[in-house]
Amino acid sequence: MNRPRTLYEKIWDAHVIERRPDGTCLIFIDRHLVHEVTSPQAFAGLRASGRAVRRPDLTLAVPDHNVPTTPRKDANGNRLPIVDPESAAQLAALEKNAPEYGIRYIDAVAAEQGIVHVVGPEQGFSLPGTTIVCGDSHTACHGGIGALAFGIGTSEVEHVLATQTLLLQPAKTMEVRVDGEVGPGVSAKDIILHITGTIGAAGGTGHVIEYTGSAIRALSIEGRLTVSNMAIEGGARAGLIAPDDVTFAYLKGRPYAPKGADWDAAVDYWRSLATDPGATYDKSVVINAADIAPSVTWGTSPEDVVPITGVVPDPASFADPSKQAAAAKSLAYMGLEPGTRMQDVAVENIFIGSCTNSRIEDMRAAAAVIKGRHKADTVKWAIVVPGSGLVKRQAEAEGLDRIFIEAGLEWREPGCSACLAMNPDKVPPGERCASTSNRNFVGRQGPGSRTHLVSPAMAAAAAVTGRLTDVRELMR
Amino acid sequence: MNPLDKVEGRAIPLGLKNVDTDVIIPAHWLKTVSREGMGGGAFESLRADPDNLFDRPEYQGAPILIAGDNFGCGSSREHAAWALGDLGIRVVIAPSYSDIFSGNAVKNGILPVVLPQAAIDRLIEVAKTDPIHVDLEHQTVTTQFQDRFTFEIDPFRKMCLLEGLDEISLTEKSDAAIAAYEQKLDAERPWMRPAAA
Numbered sequence: 001m002n003r004p005r006t007l008y009e010k011i012w013d014a015h016v017i018e019r020r021p022d023g024t025c026l027i028f029i030d031r032h033l034v035h036e037v038t039s040p041q042a043f044a045g046l047r048a049s050g051r052a053v054r055r056p057d058l059t060l061a062v063p064d065h066n067v068p069t070t071p072r073k074d075a076n077g078n079r080l081p082i083v084d085p086e087s088a089a090q091l092a093a094l095e096k097n098a099p100e101y102g103i104r105y106i107d108a109v110a111a112e113q114g115i116v117h118v119v120g121p122e123q124g125f126s127l128p129g130t131t132i133v134c135g136d137s138h139t140a141c142h143g144g145i146g147a148l149a150f151g152i153g154t155s156e157v158e159h160v161l162a163t164q165t166l167l168l169q170p171a172k173t174m175e176v177r178v179d180g181e182v183g184p185g186v187s188a189k190d191i192i193l194h195i196t197g198t199i200g201a202a203g204g205t206g207h208v209i210e211y212t213g214s215a216i217r218a219l220s221i222e223g224r225l226t227v228s229n230m231a232i233e234g235g236a237r238a239g240l241i242a243p244d245d246v247t248f249a250y251l252k253g254r255p256y257a258p259k260g261a262d263w264d265a266a267v268d269y270w271r272s273l274a275t276d277p278g279a280t281y282d283k284s285v286v287i288n289a290a291d292i293a294p295s296v297t298w299g300t301s302p303e304d305v306v307p308i309t310g311v312v313p314d315p316a317s318f319a320d321p322s323k324q325a326a327a328a329k330s331l332a333y334m335g336l337e338p339g340t341r342m343q344d345v346a347v348e349n350i351f352i353g354s355c356t357n358s359r360i361e362d363m364r365a366a367a368a369v370i371k372g373r374h375k376a377d378t379v380k381w382a383i384v385v386p387g388s389g390l391v392k393r394q395a396e397a398e399g400l401d402r403i404f405i406e407a408g409l410e411w412r413e414p415g416c417s418a419c420l421a422m423n424p425d426k427v428p429p430g431e432r433c434a435s436t437s438n439r440n441f442v443g444r445q446g447p448g449s450r451t452h453l454v455s456p457a458m459a460a461a462a463a464v465t466g467r468l469t470d471v472r473e474l475m476r
Numbered sequence: 477m478n479p480l481d482k483v484e485g486r487a488i489p490l491g492l493k494n495v496d497t498d499v500i501i502p503a504h505w506l507k508t509v510s511r512e513g514m515g516g517g518a519f520e521s522l523r524a525d526p527d528n529l530f531d532r533p534e535y536q537g538a539p540i541l542i543a544g545d546n547f548g549c550g551s552s553r554e555h556a557a558w559a560l561g562d563l564g565i566r567v568v569i570a571p572s573y574s575d576i577f578s579g580n581a582v583k584n585g586i587l588p589v590v591l592p593q594a595a596i597d598r599l600i601e602v603a604k605t606d607p608i609h610v611d612l613e614h615q616t617v618t619t620q621f622q623d624r625f626t627f628e629i630d631p632f633r634k635m636c637l638l639e640g641l642d643e644i645s646l647t648e649k650s651d652a653a654i655a656a657y658e659q660k661l662d663a664e665r666p667w668m669r670p671a672a673a
Contacts, residue, residue, distance in 0.1 A: 040508075
């Protein structure tokens with residue numbers, strides 16, 4: 001009888017090519033996702049050293065970070081140029097590098113284009129039990145379908161392109177178990193915000209987190225992708241959720257997923273990956289789902305989470321002196337006073353999108369709140385950015401675009417948009433944004449921007465009232 | 477990559493916790509196809525303050541940066557390591573790092589030294605007036621005031637830094653093992669290849 005193993009250990013063991021005496025392992029990479037921002041220097045490196053891409057068949061490229069979310073074609077269907085010369089140059093580089101190295105490329109105007117972490121699972125390119133890397137920290141997202149997926153730097157992008165491997169030390173394992181059922185108005189985003197607030201921004205450093213428990217099992221794939229997406233905000237390099245029937249139903253029939261007898265063999269294999277009874281984790285955290293409220297961030301670290309019913313904390317209330325200093329600095333940047341009720345904080349901008357919350361279920365959740373209502377006059381800018389062209393098409397088929405537009409929100413083309421201030425979608429200095437993205441860092445949504453992380457339903461509620469709002473009040 | 481062994485000089489006593497890679501290098505500096513010239517954007521939001529540490533004369537060309545917990549958290553952007561390198565930083569000293577940042581740092585010849593908060597607090601005091609010495613071979617951080625802190629480092633990373641190794645050339649020596657793995661995978665789990673779309 002073999003030693004009981006966790007999901008992480010099973011995937012890791014199945015990918016070890018060589019184990020070095022110092023414990024470093026050469027790991028095979030099953031899928032490599034490439035976008036325009038972190039790959040140009042890697043391709044330049046390959047070119048300089050005369051190397052080829054070892055496995056172009058395992059590589060998929062799609063532009064997402066700096067494509068504008070305004071229309072990409074004119075009324076006659078002609079492609080519109082990208083105005084910003086630097087963004088245009090990065091896009092042109094990917095457009096040239098992908099075919100030159102024989103890599104699958106989804107064009108910026110293709111129906112399948114979108115945020116790389118939305119596209120991977122949607123195309124069935126990301127599969128359970130695979131190792132997936134991308135030059136983007138939110139690669140952790142794909143753990144929602146049971147893939148060991150993590151972000152890498154550009155040197156590692158070049159390493160994977162050249163060798164289809166990475167040299168890694170095994171991670172420690174951490175279980176975050178969410179028991180019970182969440183209440184009404186509490187979404188996957190609230191679960192992961194609550195977890196991040198509980199474990200801290202470095203709580204998972206050096207670990208791969210497996211999310212378990214009945215509240216996780218009850219999530220759709222969209223919800224699981226949201227949870228695993230933000231594993232990195234808790235410091236973990238990757239998140240994992242064991243694949244199950246929900247996962248298989250989501251993946252079956254997707255373009256790159258196995259077909260026929262291959263599908264059956266794959267499902268048998270995927271079922272074998274679940275953590276064995278008796279396997280142990282290096283660290284465990286248990287959360288009661290009933291304790292999770294619709295949540296919101298007040299500061300400039302994703303660990304700065306309070307329930308929407310809460311108040312801005314007093315920096316002196318933190319035990320750790322360095323956290324006291326950080327909190328004081330955050331509040332000065334955010335323009336907030338301790339004791340202010342979160343629901344009294346006015347917001348001028350609304351962003352519904354990003355790899356965390358731009359899938360069809362997110363669009364539906366936001367639309368359900370905003371249907372028949374209108375955005376507040378004090379909300380100057382409110383955009384809804386679907387995660388892919390296919391999400392956009394589906395939402396339009398369901399009439400969700402009309403609901404947003406009639407409520408005074410803008411319905412955009414897919415991309416990373418206002419999550420990271422690399423494309424024209426930015427929050428002006430000093431203004432607040434209720435945002436469904438993943439990071440509230442200083443300047444993340446534009447220099448001087450003030451971000452409050454929330455769920456899609458909460459962002460829609462804030463659009464209606466013009467302030468951070470408990471969505472449960474609008475659900476009555 | 478430039479090999480690294482001993483580094484001696486002034487250390488910027490930043491000391492902040494959770495310094496994220498958006499702070500180290502904001503996204504608008506990422507719109508380039510080159511690795512060069514990112515020092516200009518390094519710590520842009522902090523340097524907007526005219527009294528910031530980075531632009532004080534005594535820290536010009538300082539090869540060491542001292543920070544708080546969870547340095548380099550957030551984005552995987554290697555541009556953060558390139559920006560530090562362009563500023564002339566060869567060593568960061570902090571109680572902890574994000575996993576991705578510390579990997580990126582090593583690949584760019586930057587040593588992430590891990591020391592407990594008490595040591596960081598002491599080094600921040602010294603750094604305000606005096607230089608700090610870092611010795612990778614012996615894994616020590618010392619000052620002229622008899623402070624001596626030892627640090628742990630993964631032996632593979634240590635070797636890469638000391639020798640300035642190119643990891644891709646190293647991995648290419650395992651080409652036969654990679655090919656054997658690929659063959660075995662195709663035989664045992666042929667469905668792992670993306671299906672013909």
